[in-house]
Amino acid sequence: MSAVSNGGRLMARGRWTDVFDVGGGRVVKRYRDPAAEPIAAFEATVMAHARAHGVPVPEVFEVSGREIVLEKIDGPTMLHDVTRHPRSMPRHARTLTQLHRAVHAVAAPADLERPFGPGDALLHLDLHPDNVILSRSGPMLIDWQGAVAGPAAADIAHTWLLIRTSVVPGSAFQRVVGSLGQRLFARTFLTHVDVTKAREQLPAVAARRLQDSTLLAAEARRIRAVVAAAR
DSSP states (O other): OOTGGGOOEEEEEOSSEEEEEEETTEEEEEESSTTOHHHHHHHHHHHHHHHHTTOOOOOEEEEETTEEEEEOOOSOBHHHHHHHOGGGHHHHHHHHHHHHHHHHTSBOOTTSOOTTSSOOEEEOSOOSGGGEEEETTEEEEOOOTTOEEEOHHHHHHHHHHHHHHSOOOSOHHHHHHHHHHHHHHHHHHHTTSOHHHHHHHHHHHHHHHTTOTTOOHHHHHHHHHHHHHHO
């Protein structure tokens, strides 16, 4: 019997998964696609690997089919906090780069995909403010299903694209304000990284991102514009 079938309150809903609070300091992340069992197993394995090497990641307790039982982390996401407190942007941008360094210091498992060429660093490949939970004990990094191996600059380039091109939901006014905030956050983030190396990886990272079936048309246009401007 699955952990969710024993009861659980829906806490969050992502593009591919639902997260349930099942009590006892645990949550269940459940992939909606019945064929996602290998993805759940992969994510749990990578999370355990990253955590064992010092990356701040929720503890994995169990994997059952397409469900992962995880440590519950209390706190707002970085995205939520920076939206409510814009003056926190420089601090959060620094934290994001520190998380990148912690991830990239870990040698990736040998069987991970290497889509960006040579390199043995672990890459999260979805490291953005909505995947960082600000707990009392520090930031915690979630959503590892896209992890790969390769050059660290590819992960930096991917975060750059995500911050600059993701569509902000809401009214026209909220989208305009959100877009301005994205530009400022991206600019601040890039002051803490090697922009030259990230720019070199941008075309390959963008090409892979454009293959995402869940990508919105507006996001695809923005990706192409960012790559063109960075040349």
